[in-house]
Amino acid sequence: MKYQSQTAFTHKQADKIGVLITNLGTPDAPTPKALKRYLKEFLWDPRVVEVPRPIWWMVLNLIILNIRPRRSAEAYSTVWTDEGSPLMVHTKAQAKAIRARCEQVYGNDVVVEFAMRYGNPSISSVLDKMLNAGVRKLVVLPLYPHYCASTTGSTFDAISHDFTQRRWIPDMRFVSHYHDNSEYIDVLAAKVKKHWEAHGKADKLILSYHGIPKRYLINGDPYHCECHKTSRLVAEKLELGRDEYMTTFQSRFGREEWLKPYTDETLKSLPGQGVKSVQIMCPGFSADCLETIEEIGEENRDYFMESGGERFEYIEALNSDPAHIDMLFNIIATNLSDWTVQSDNTLRDKLASDLGA
Ligand SMILES: C=CC1=C(C)c2cc3[nH]c(cc4nc(cc5[nH]c(cc1n2)c(C)c5CCC(=O)O)C(CCC(=O)O)=C4C)c(C)c3C=C
């Protein structure tokens, strides 16, 4: 077994602390070819689709990857921007803003980078860059407020798998969720309040989260509970009564039952129950992406309006709002608070030079 060497061992260089921000990932282009590559990697992850591999290999390669890339590419092209996929644009901006906050407070001692679980920039390529820059202590912050094995768990898998190839493993902290962090709740509630100030209240506030198969909940995934907790805390902060808000689940994939109530079915049925205006927010998405802009903002808007709805307002994700960046920075700062950056490398460097490295 040959482990990767790290240049930091052979060059005199100050130790650094690393902050790695991650998100799901997105295709490189809104084309069937790029979508096929992205979906192949994403949907082959056993944390995402928990189906026996031989069966899933056949379904994925013989059916899904021959149909879905074209359909998804069409959807992506409706949201694509000159700078790329919205998820990429927002994640880059978030990393830039967090880097600026870290620089203000820690100077050059802290290195901030972002990586994507699927596609580019890959977790391995970014870890390479960070470890070679001298990172010896690492905080990983997946931008998923709610723990889910399919997202958070899979990010941890990718990092630990990468480390199996490395000689030198840094100290590491992994933020597995922040669904009930009081600052996160405050920032969400403030965003709704600001929307109310500009547009007035609607009949209902819908808090829509990405779904997962119900089977994952039955098997012990905390995701469903964490989503409901976020909704309850936001509603309490906004002093909403039980019938003034709802938690729903969107973006289902495949034929099995997913977490309910489904966002699309809910929006189709609400006008018939007298709910003519809705405001919808997606607290689980830290950045706007295909699933919020196209699926909620366009597809689900149409379902609601075509079913007799009169007013549909999507409240944007927290993206790079300064309050969101502050909140994320504070999570990072808490994790860094007892880590000192510099260590005495004299002995190690002398040994390396004695060995002729
Ligand atoms: C079995 C399939 C899927 C599970 C489980 C799943 C969980 C899950 N996903 C997110 C966040 C995002 N998903 C996004 C896109 C997306 N999700 C799936 C499937 C599952 N997701 C697919 C096939 C796609 C691609 C789009 C499509 O073809 O319809 C995105 C958007 C990415 C972007 O580029 O904009 C996000 C974000 C979470 C949080 C989650 C579990 C909690």
Ligand SMILES: [Fe+2]
């Ligand atoms: Fe998804």
Ligand SMILES: [Fe+2]
């Ligand atoms: Fe979708």
